[in-house]
Amino acid sequence: MGNLLKVLTRDIENYPHFFLDFENAQPTEGEREVWNQVNSVLQVSENILFGLQAYKGAGQEIRDAIQNPNDFMLQERAWNSVCPLVIKLKKFYSFSLRLEEALQSLLECLTCPPFTPTQHLEREQALAKQFAEILHFTLRFDELKMRIPAIQNDFSYYRRTISRNRINNMNLDIESEVNNEMANRMSLFYAEATPMLKTLSNATTSFVTENKTLPLENTTDVLSTMASVCKVMLETPEYTSRFSSVDTVLFCMRVMVGVIILYDHVHPNGAFNKSSKIDMKGCIKVLKDQPADNVEGLLNALKFTTKHLNDESTPKNIRTMLQ
Numbered sequence: 001m002g003n004l005l006k007v008l009t010r011d012i013e014n015y016p017h018f019f020l021d022f023e024n025a026q027p028t029e030g031e032r033e034v035w036n037q038v039n040s041v042l043q044v045s046e047n048i049l050f051g052l053q054a055y056k057g058a059g060q061e062i063r064d065a066i067q068n069p070n071d072f073m074l075q076e077r078a079w080n081s082v083c084p085l086v087i088k089l090k091k092f093y094s095f096s097l098r099l100e101e102a103l104q105s106l107l108e109c110l111t112c113p114p115f116t117p118t119q120h121l122e123r124e125q126a127l128a129k130q131f132a133e134i135l136h137f138t139l140r141f142d143e144l145k146m147r148i149p150a151i152q153n154d155f156s157y158y159r160r161t162i163s164r165n166r167i168n169n170m171n172l173d174i175e176s177e178v179n180n181e182m183a184n185r186m187s188l189f190y191a192e193a194t195p196m197l198k199t200l201s202n203a204t205t206s207f208v209t210e211n212k213t214l215p216l217e218n219t220t221d222v223l224s225t226m227a228s229v230c231k232v233m234l235e236t237p238e239y240t241s242r243f244s245s246v247d248t249v250l251f252c253m254r255v256m257v258g259v260i261i262l263y264d265h266v267h268p269n270g271a272f273n274k275s276s277k278i279d280m281k282g283c284i285k286v287l288k289d290q291p292a293d294n295v296e297g298l299l300n301a302l303k304f305t306t307k308h309l310n311d312e313s314t315p316k317n318i319r320t321m322l323q
Helices: 029-053 059-067 072-111 117-123 125-146 150-164 180-191 195-210 216-235 246-266 280-288 292-304 316-321
Strands: 005-007 018-020
Touching: 029 072, 029 125, 059 072, 059 150, 072 117, 072 125, 072 150, 072 180, 072 195, 072 216, 117 125, 117 216, 125 195, 125 216, 125 246, 125 292, 150 180, 180 195, 195 216, 195 246, 216 246, 216 280, 246 280, 246 292, 280 292, 280 316
Parallel strands: none
Antiparallel strands: 005 018
16 A cells, blocks of 8 residues: 555544554554564464465265275275364364454454544554454455365364274374364354354454443444445545555455454444444445455355344345345
8 A cells, every 4th residue: 555544434523534554554662562462373374374275175085985984995095184184174273263362452452541442543553454464364264264165074074983983993193182172162163154253253242241341332433443444445546546456455345344244243233223333335335346256255244244234223225235
């Protein structure tokens, strides 16, 4: 994006003008400690995505083993193919727990008194950028995961094989890596269509629940303001012309959708209600103005991972836009 981007909102009196630089923001001394903690997590994120992208699955080996239950060599081949994949799946799941902690650390910084959420976003732009990067990673991970049905097939085969315990002579050392409790948690995680987004939604909801003295608006205003930031960047040619690559457009779209989903899970009335501080009609329009291939997954995320879209209070035109 280059220069700092000025954020405009629908309600100038409630939301003063300020700048956010998602590309170049550097941490101040006050941000440094949390920034370093979150950065250590984000540095691993590309490696996680690369690992997921390279996931091939053991579909053929599993089919051969199932079709030939008495062929010990085929059983062994399937088992030896699945075990390394399960270790990889555990790595992805463990990363989601680190991401959850990182998100809660950022929320704590961006919502704490005496500053308003808007003031926090102005003052702590490097942390706001990291918040955006977590959402960007999350949407990318979930888009990839939805295209890999082998993940659940492989893990189901692993669990069936362990529970039957038919392969007594095989190496079952993997149970020390993925015990029954871990397998149960991983199973719940991968059963979700968008597991990383579900993790962040739960983390945000837990943050609000656990911080009872913190007004709910402190959290929801951070989310709604970031949604406005992204929407304006995307719909204003003056700003999009400064983007250095199409990746910046995708970045903004993913972050916008991510904060909308979090807002919808945390706010009692959700993001689609007329009283919502997010201009949902404008946000959906911005997405629909982009090439369909770029936004299909994001529109599906709004349709299938939000909580309040089908509430009676959701305006009919909003529901129609997402059909």
